[in-house]
Amino acid sequence: MKYNLFVLLLLTVSIGLRAQNQTSKSTVETKTIHSEILNADRAYTIYLPKDYANNPQKKYPILYILHGLSGVNTTWFEKYDVREVQDQLVASGESTEMIIVSPNAGGDPKTEWNGYFDMPGWNYEQFFYQEFVPHIESTYRVIGNKQNRAIAGLSMGGGGSTSYGQRHADMYSSVYAMSALMAMPNSSTPPKADDKFSLLSQSVVKNSCVDYVINATDQQKEELKSVKWFVDCGDDDFLLDSNIDFFRAMRKANIPVEFRIRDGAHDALYWHSALYYCLPFVSRNFKQ
Amino acid sequence: MKYNLFVLLLLTVSIGLRAQNQTSKSTVETKTIHSEILNADRAYTIYLPKDYANNPQKKYPILYILHGLSGVNTTWFEKYDVREVQDQLVASGESTEMIIVSPNAGGDPKTEWNGYFDMPGWNYEQFFYQEFVPHIESTYRVIGNKQNRAIAGLSMGGGGSTSYGQRHADMYSSVYAMSALMAMPNSSTPPKADDKFSLLSQSVVKNSCVDYVINATDQQKEELKSVKWFVDCGDDDFLLDSNIDFFRAMRKANIPVEFRIRDGAHDALYWHSALYYCLPFVSRNFKQ
């Protein structure tokens, strides 16, 4: 058994196996979709459960997971290890098998189009709902209803997922927002038409998640109650204030929301650790 | 404030700042020491607390942190984020300011010398105690006594740190072993003199942490009691058995030891998350 142990160590550490019989493994792949709306190719990275290939009839719940400013589609996988955490939580039963997909909404914000909202010259949200979601849910075996769709994100993507959940409450069973850019104060200077960064700012101002709750009609409040909400932000995060404002607005509107302030700042440690709460949360709220 | 928020986001995410006034930051650097004993250069990576440069009189506790098989001196920093976790835990008060150093004991085990023990042709342990520790503790401002020195490690380095703690109990206030290779069964075939991998195996067999406890004299047991022990291993780890054997031997010998089995396997997720327990543990056991 002596050499076996060392061989296992080698395999485990360098090849990344759990030292267990595993006939199949989850897979992660990066693909590209051409968008007519954006007139551009957009990449996405997708996680498929370990038995995806072996169960050609089985359909799965789906989690859309959004990166932050200057992140891209691979960031959740390469920097915050969403695949590894999901694999572990599935093994222990805390998370359910699901497809996880992260679209590219970014890059260097000074030179690249960026963000999850429509802006003059770059209708990302139209792309997301008219092209991206239909493409994903017809290409992969996704159940494809509200009960089995969730959205999550960090920072700019935390605001994006919250805003998407608000204005498309019929599409998501749950929303998990991490360190979210929930709102931004208005600027005195109007954005310049050719300044992508300034247009992005304007789109965030316009889609304030806090104002949406404050101004919601009774009908909209009912819709918001059909979604399970979780807001998670660090006590050293400089975006904490708008998360508090969002929580207070939700509570005042009598819309249930889970709220946690954990130790931490606006950084990778926080988003990695948030996955241990996020993935079980969206799993619990799927209804297969 | 609008642009400020986005600029902060950019800085925070891309440059890795906490969005807070920080006049100083912790530093990590990689250096090389020439070993006469090994007749080779050996690299190490060292973490210095954020106020190290500004307090030229201050001396610090030190943690030696050992990598696993096929890891190297940078692995704890690049893959398991020891610097980021320590920075956060210091900020919240859960960990104390300390120097953290990881020596290179490895590389590809098929071609490189490897491991923390002496073996024919490669006296690593002699190097560690006669050259490495003296070099570090005279080059950096280390307090340099048992009360302010700790050792930790994962897998092969978990066994290494435990064995070092056992046979040098007068040097360490605490030992934290993660997913440790505590012992290995003997092999029927003798190791070949030119097979590094086989010599390494033999050295692990010889330095069984379990047998050390079982065979300890009363005097040695007293010495073991002068160290605080923490053993942390996942329930899906294929090395769990030898950790259980170690725990049982310690308990039978009446030597206090903290023992945890958490969810997880022999992988990066486990070692990253273990730091949140390890760093406060060694901090609590420093006595400045």
Next chain:
Amino acid sequence: MKYNLFVLLLLTVSIGLRAQNQTSKSTVETKTIHSEILNADRAYTIYLPKDYANNPQKKYPILYILHGLSGVNTTWFEKYDVREVQDQLVASGESTEMIIVSPNAGGDPKTEWNGYFDMPGWNYEQFFYQEFVPHIESTYRVIGNKQNRAIAGLSMGGGGSTSYGQRHADMYSSVYAMSALMAMPNSSTPPKADDKFSLLSQSVVKNSCVDYVINATDQQKEELKSVKWFVDCGDDDFLLDSNIDFFRAMRKANIPVEFRIRDGAHDALYWHSALYYCLPFVSRNFKQ
């Protein structure tokens, strides 16, 4: 608003309300069933979800929760706060609405009949399966199938729930054993026919959960795999060894089991804190 705050404080603390609109609350009641088999009345304490009375058509999953030696049917409610924890975890979505019932299997073990197994003169297990379960599941609105039935317990009740899960694998979706008395070594002296305590010991020896796994046929192993297992024991618990033996036997038999060793001893703190893991675990494994 000033007086309101203080009035709320008073109500909250003294009457035990969450300071929220709550039109209904969970209820706990203690009842008695007459057992023909035992020729005795036996008490049980039962938790009904907060909307139980308002949903006269709705059926619920059920958790049988077993007390330890010298505990009684009220112990889980009065000492370890199972109702309060379940109410909180339901509110946050981590646990699902369920009925929780704790039968009386004990009292002072020197004078009272005790334990979960059949013994000469006291066929408790026959009572449990032929009288108690049928009574509960016809009196209360219980779904009543394997997918929606779970069992948990502490100490003697941890062994009881494990053994019940083993020999009635078709009845339970999951088993959560805390600080369990999984086995006991045989005694050299035969039990005396009129010594309840000695008969109890003998019944525990006979129903070893460890031996059951070691000796399981292939058919029995398949049955064991149809149950989700969770073993949770403190590192300072004097029963830890038999939990380790059980875990090793399960792993050797290739039957998945979650295993945790947390900080703690054989005491109320451990069992109270275990509920935060147990209730979500059994919830996840219900399939309504």
Next chain:
Amino acid sequence: MKYNLFVLLLLTVSIGLRAQNQTSKSTVETKTIHSEILNADRAYTIYLPKDYANNPQKKYPILYILHGLSGVNTTWFEKYDVREVQDQLVASGESTEMIIVSPNAGGDPKTEWNGYFDMPGWNYEQFFYQEFVPHIESTYRVIGNKQNRAIAGLSMGGGGSTSYGQRHADMYSSVYAMSALMAMPNSSTPPKADDKFSLLSQSVVKNSCVDYVINATDQQKEELKSVKWFVDCGDDDFLLDSNIDFFRAMRKANIPVEFRIRDGAHDALYWHSALYYCLPFVSRNFKQ
């Protein structure tokens, strides 16, 4: 060994032993002090470390722990198990040996004098600082300096401990506030001289912890920075708003504070679980 196990079970559960060699145990006792200032006897309950009696020369750090409205001196011990948690955390090394004392500031608020502040006819704060603290620290072996004194409390006692820490920053190394009544809006109706409840309200309004920070002079801010602050409140707590206000005021004043929002309401579960954070926090900030 068979009977031993059952005998251990009996002893452990009924007598409350850890099943370990324990030559000494912590003790809890309730005593009475006569107050000249209040012209009344006041009870207090005190925890002494397990080796207190055996080390007649040793002095200890001290934690003052304050109950909430309608609680009394025994509440922390009987309902939230401060003794058991402290014993466990000392055993695992997470908490340090300390004396813990809870004075009686309450009872039924409609008929009894109540609260931690001075009010017409009931100068409780004068009693606390001029009689109670001197009595305790001369009767028991308390180190008796800022570095080794901490204060914590829940609800009304969370506000009390925060306010005490603010106005006596030279006395405490750390403050841990749970579910704290940090402030209360002013009332339009003046309090009646013979209405204890109304006088209590007025005293809380007057001693707003939020206003104290907002109005602090530079000198006072420096004093506040000499204390380590921890604010811990549930997301379903109806007092959360004033905790958020306090946190925001502290951050604006650049005074470091740890802030956590965990799952939970204004109840016993929250305060019991908070002890696992509170006791290590105050321990870390003692400097013996």
